[in-house]
Each structure stands twice: as structure tokens, then as C-alpha cells.
Amino acid sequence: MSELDAQRQALKDQIIAERGYWHPFHQGLLERDPDFLAAYLAFLSQPWRTGVLQPKVREFIYIAVDASVAHMYERGMRRHIEFALERGATPDEVLEVVELAAGLGGESAILxxxxxxxxxxxIRGEDVEAAALSEEQKRLKDEFIAVMGGWPDYGDAFLSLDADYLRSFLAFVGGPWKRGTLEPKIKDFVAIAVNSSPATLNPDGVRRHIRSALDHGATSTExxxxxxxxxxIAIHTCTIGVPNLVEADAARTGIVG
Structure with missing residues (x-):
């Protein structure tokens, strides 16, 4: 075995040991750009090497960003659900993570x-934000704050425009926040992850849930x-792109690999 082959085999062994699997995109990069593959491993593995979160909580983060409506990476979600269960998570905990991720997608209505x-x-001079709230609308506002821990910008406008929809919105988005399967800061971690992921990039949501996580005792390290x-999940560009390149190149040249 040449020195280059030995280095590639060592990198493959390290990825399997640290990531728990070997994927066709790993193989494609190993053959075509092992330096980038090594950089990928360092980028993804750093929080696992030095982090403080429980292994199952790390899997919750991966599940949430993979399941998010902005990403919907089914293969990754399935893999990390399996890993979470292997690392001690309960089905109820995993379900709550999925429900939280689904509800966070509903925040597009607030925007x-x-x-x-x-x-x-x-354009029309209509200030729906300034409209007086009825007693029923005030009760709904109080319920929203109790469940979600705050009131969104233009929440009063939401009430004025369609209070019934806001009620159904709260039932959908707020359901997993009312239950106690996961501790509050873990729910905030899920929300921070979904809002900060490359597929979402919602700064208002990131800020709101960082504040909430800190209020619930989270550390800056966590x-x-x-x-x-x-x-x-930035690497999923390669997860999809590299195997397709390999296949297209093989079809063009008749050479596999």
C-alpha cells in the first residue's frame, strides 16, 4: 500500500469511527479531494470532540435541521433518529423534536x-397594529404569551387581521412548547438550530430563542x-452533489470511480 493509499484509508477509518457511517459522497471525495474530506471531518466533528451536550441532544439538533421544512433531508433525519434512540432518547422525545421543527416552519406566517x-x-394608511383589542383578543394574547414566552412583533396586527387563524396557529406551533417531555432549554436549542441553519437563516428567531435559552439556564458553550x-447541514450540498458528479463522469467516460 502506498503512502497516499495509507493516508486515505486512515481518513476513511477515522470518518467511520467519528461519524458512524460511510456514504458514497465520502468515497467520491476520498478519491478526488481527500484534503476537502479531511476539512469536512474537522468541521463536523469539532462539537463532538470538545462539546458539552449529551449525545442524544446532539442528535436532536441534527433531526430538527434535517426535518425542517426548509431542508427536509429524509435520509439524514432517519439516520439521526436511529442514532438518538441508540443513545438513550425516547420515542416521545424524538416526536417532540419533530413537532417543534414543524411548528418553527409555521413562523413564516408571522413574517x-x-x-x-x-x-x-x-399604501393605504391602515394601522391594523393600533386597532383596539376585544376582551377575547386580549385573552388570546395572554394565552399566546403564556405558551410561547413572548409576543411577536406585529402580534396585535395578527389579532386584528385574523384572530381565529392566530388561535389555530397557536394550537399548532404551541403544542410541543406546552408539554414537558423535553426540558425548556432543550426546546430552545432545537429552535436555535432550525432558525440558524443554512436552510433557514432567521435572525429574529435565533435571537429570541437564544435569549430564552439563557433565561432557562443554558450556557454560552452549549x-x-x-x-x-x-x-x-452545509455538507449536504456535497452529499447530493458528489455522487451525482461521480455518476455523470462515469457515464461520460465509462470509468467508475
Whole structure:
């Protein structure tokens, strides 16, 4: 075995040991750009080497960002659900992570309402944010704050425009936040991950849930690890791209590998 072959085999062994699997994109990069493959391993493995979160919580982060409606990477979600269960998670915990991720996708409605309220005021002079709330709307607002821990920007506009929809929105988004399967800071970790992932990039959501996590006793080290884990889905560009390159090149040249 040549020195280069030995180095590649050592890198493959290290990836299998640290990541728990070997994927066709690993093989493609090992053959074509082992330096980039080594850089990938360092990027993804750093939080596992030095982090402080429980292994199952790390898997929760991967499940959430893979399951997020902005990403929906089924293969990764399935793999990390299996890993989470192997590392002591319960099915109820995993289900709550999935439900949290689904609800976070629903926050697009908050963004839409904010822009609608701004444009109604700018173009038609209608200030739906300033409309007086009925007693029923005030009770719904109080319920929202109790469940979600705060009131979104333009929440009053949301109430004025469609209180019934806000009620159904709260039932969908707020359900997993009301239950106690996961501790509060872990729920915030899931929300930080989904909002900060490359597929979502929602700074308002990141800030809101970092504040909430700190209020629930999270450390900066824990939150930094969550951010690092969420960023890992950047590699999915290679997960999809590299095998397709290998296949296309093989079809063109008749040479596999």
C-alpha cells in the first residue's frame, strides 16, 4: 500500500469511527479531494470532540435541521433518529423534536403578517397594529404569551387581521412548547438550530430563542455547540452533489470511480 493509499484509508477509518457511517459522497471525495474530506471531518466533528451536550441532544439538533421544512433531508433525519434512540432518547422525545421543527416552519406566517401590516400602513394608511383589542383578543394574547414566552412583533396586527387563524396557529406551533417531555432549554436549542441553519437563516428567531435559552439556564458553550451542529447541514450540498458528479463522469467516460 502506498503512502497516499495509507493516508486515505486512515481518513476513511477515522470518518467511520467519528461519524458512524460511510456514504458514497465520502468515497467520491476520498478519491478526488481527500484534503476537502479531511476539512469536512474537522468541521463536523469539532462539537463532538470538545462539546458539552449529551449525545442524544446532539442528535436532536441534527433531526430538527434535517426535518425542517426548509431542508427536509429524509435520509439524514432517519439516520439521526436511529442514532438518538441508540443513545438513550425516547420515542416521545424524538416526536417532540419533530413537532417543534414543524411548528418553527409555521413562523413564516408571522413574517407575512408583519410585512402585510407595514404595507397596509404605507399604501393605504391602515394601522391594523393600533386597532383596539376585544376582551377575547386580549385573552388570546395572554394565552399566546403564556405558551410561547413572548409576543411577536406585529402580534396585535395578527389579532386584528385574523384572530381565529392566530388561535389555530397557536394550537399548532404551541403544542410541543406546552408539554414537558423535553426540558425548556432543550426546546430552545432545537429552535436555535432550525432558525440558524443554512436552510433557514432567521435572525429574529435565533435571537429570541437564544435569549430564552439563557433565561432557562443554558450556557454560552452549549449554545455555541448548537450553532455549530446546525451549520453541519452545509455538507449536504456535497452529499447530493458528489455522487451525482461521480455518476455523470462515469457515464461520460465509462470509468467508475
Amino acid at each position: 407575512g403578517v408583519r410585512i402585510l401590516a407595514e404595507e397596509l400602513k404605507a 449554545i455555541m455547540e448548537v450553532i455549530q451542529l446546525a451549520a453541519a
